[in-house]
Amino acid sequence: MxxxxxxxxxxxxxxxxxxxxxxxxxxxxxxxxxxxxxxxxxxxxxxxxxxxxxxxxxxxxxxxxxxxxxxxxxxxxxxxxxxxxxxxxxxxxxxxxxxxxxxxxxxxxxxxxxxxxxxxxxxxxxxxxxxxxxxxxxxxxxxxxxxxxxxxxxxxxxxxxCGVMAGLGAAINTGAVTRGDSVAVIGCGGVGDAAIAGAKLAGATTIVAIDTDDRKLAWAKDFGATHTLNSRGLSEEQVVEAMQDATNSFGPDVVIDAVGRPETWRQAFYGRDLAGTVVLVGVPTPDMRLNDLPLIDFFSRGGSLKSSWYGDCLPSRDFPMLVDLYLQGRLxxxxxxxxxxxxxxxxxxxxxxxxxxxxxxxxxx
Missing domain, CATH: 3.90.180.10 (Medium-chain alcohol dehydrogenases, catalytic domain)
Structure with a gap:
């Protein structure tokens, strides 16, 4: 009935x-x-x-x-x-x-x-x-x-x-963050903070949190960020430089864009280390475009440019494991x-x- x-x-x-x-x-x-x-x-x-x-x-x-x-x-x-x-x-x-x-x-x-x-x-x-x-x-x-x-x-x-899995998976599954990696996360709402928590869980040693809101940056530190940057009013070049300064001038191994805007994706693209990985997990709107990005930059920087769908998760595999990690006090x-x-x-x-x-x-x- x-x-x-x-x-x-x-x-x-x-x-x-x-x-x-x-x-x-x-x-x-x-x-x-x-x-x-x-x-x-x-x-x-x-x-x-x-x-x-x-x-x-x-x-x-x-x-x-x-x-x-x-x-x-x-x-x-x-x-x-x-x-x-x-x-x-x-x-x-x-x-x-x-x-x-x-x-x-x-x-x-x-x-x-x-x-x-x-x-x-x-x-x-x-x-x-x-x-x-x-x-x-x-x-x-x-x-x-x-x-x-x-x-x-x-x-x-x-x-x-949904959201927490998307962020955790962007770091662990899509970005394949592992022990000793450096990571930057752009956008520190629920998805971004989950990516930070995932990077910490995977063993990242440097985690840079980037946002325009100091409250969100404070939350990011609670989830494991080792460095924070308020990017309000900063140019693309200044954000890229700050990421590199936090990672021995090289840039992070993995940069996760949890905002999904052309300007944040460009920051991720240019801020990462050579042969580093960009993970797009923030969802763009249909009207957004990447303009004037030289094709030679794709070739010369190497690495991987990835989109993360639902954190590339397999619920039957990931949900029970993450719940167990939570109950163990590790997540x-x-x-x-x-x-x-x-x-x-x-x-x-x-x-x-x-x-x-x-x-x-x-x-x-």
């Missing part, structure tokens, strides 16, 4: 979200209904509200979630009611060309639930990143559920579902949780996010 719960819905571009009745169907083949216990308020949710992802309104927002499986559909054999899970938005298919090449983190045919969740009048909802978790129960594909140690608090564990995931709020507080959380007052607001049920 379908469930009726209250969920956060974005009906039109730029308009405040509303709390509305959402109908969640019983799980069909390959699907699961999850009792959501906590869900982080991610910048991607705000992008949906602002029409920055697509125009398939109305959206059911929320996707950084943890909870307990309520029911599973036909054919689901690796989940059962009562399992404690983190939701993910890249349930790998196992059959596409990336999966067959042994690189499932690049899966080109990921799964979502086949059935729609709807408003009370039958209007179909577009769930954010195929999840939709600002509500007490949600319907997902079973492959979007990753079982983890239930000792991890849901408000903390759920953050691995400070709890520091990302700035506040816990009710499901009726999402619009206000967007405002605090816009002003840079929080790393993560987390809706708890």
């Amino acid at each position: 379908p469930y009726e719960v209250q969920g956060v819905v974005s009906r039109a571009k730029g308009e405040p979200v509303s709390l509305e009745t959402v109908v969640v169907p019983d799980p069909g083949p390959g699907e699961a209904v999850v009792n959501v216990q906590a869900c982080g308020v991610c910048h991607t949710d705000l992008h949906y509200r602002e029409g920055g992802i697509n125009d398939e309104f109305p959206f059911l927002l929320g996707h950084e979630a943890a909870g307990v499986v309520e029911a599973v559909g036909e054919g689901v054999t690796d989940l059962e009611p009562g399992d404690y899970v983190i939701l993910n938005w890249r349930a790998v298919c196992g059959t596409c060309r990336a999966c067959k090449r042994g690189k499932p983190w690049y899966c080109f045919s990921t799964f979502n639930a086949a059935q729609p969740m709807t408003l009370a009048d039958g209007t179909k909802l577009s769930p954010a990143l195929g999840v939709g978790a600002f509500l007490e129960k949600t319907l997902v594909h079973s492959g979007q559920c990753t079982k983890v140690n239930r000792e991890a608090e849901p408000a903390v564990a759920g953050l691995l579902g 400070p995931l709890d520091k990302f949780v700035t506040e816990r709020i009710g499901v009726d507080g999402v619009e206000q959380a967007f405002e605090r996010m816009h002003h840079g007052d929080v790393l993560r607001s987390v809706v708890t049920f």
Whole structure:
């Protein structure tokens, strides 16, 4: 029998979200209904509200979630009611060309639930990143559920579902940071600080945090930054020079751009060491362009220029490992949780996010 719960819905571009009745169907083949216990308020949710992802309104927002499986559909054999899970938005298919090449983190045919969740009048909802978790129960594909140690608090564990995983993975998976490396991270919000935490976990000895907000730079030090730079008003050349000054004049081995703007990418490109790595994890807007970058500079500097999709993570591999590291006291995931709020507080959380007052607001049920 379908469930009726209250969920956060974005009906039109730029308009405040509303709390509305959402109908969640019983799980069909390959699907699961999850009792959501906590869900982080991610910048991607705000992008949906602002029409920055697509125009398939109305959206059911929320996707950084943890909870307990309520029911599973036909054919689901690796989940059962009562399992404690983190939701993910890249349930790998196992059959596409990336999966067959042994690189499932690049899966080109990921799964979502086949059935729609709807408003009370039958209007179909577009769930954010195929999840939709600002509500007490949600319907997902079973492959979007990753079982983890239930000792991890849901408000903390759920953050691995998107932004924190993106940053950690940008450092550990995409950037392949290892012992003794030097790293710079441009942009010290939730994703950037996660990249800093990941670089520290991987053994980086020098970690340069770059931002235009002193509050964010203070947070970055809490996650492991050894050097900080407020780049407000500085030229590209000054930022590049500061990165090099912090790394014996060479430049960092890995520079992670967690902002995703042409000017920050150029800082990363020119600030890294020769044959160093640039990782783009901040998401650009479609109108952004790289202009007047000499092709000879690509050749003469060598190295790697990478984009990081969801931290190049494989949820079944990475989520349980990172939760265990958190429970061992080696990964400070709890520091990302700035506040816990009710499901009726999402619009206000967007405002605090816009002003840079929080790393993560987390809706708890």
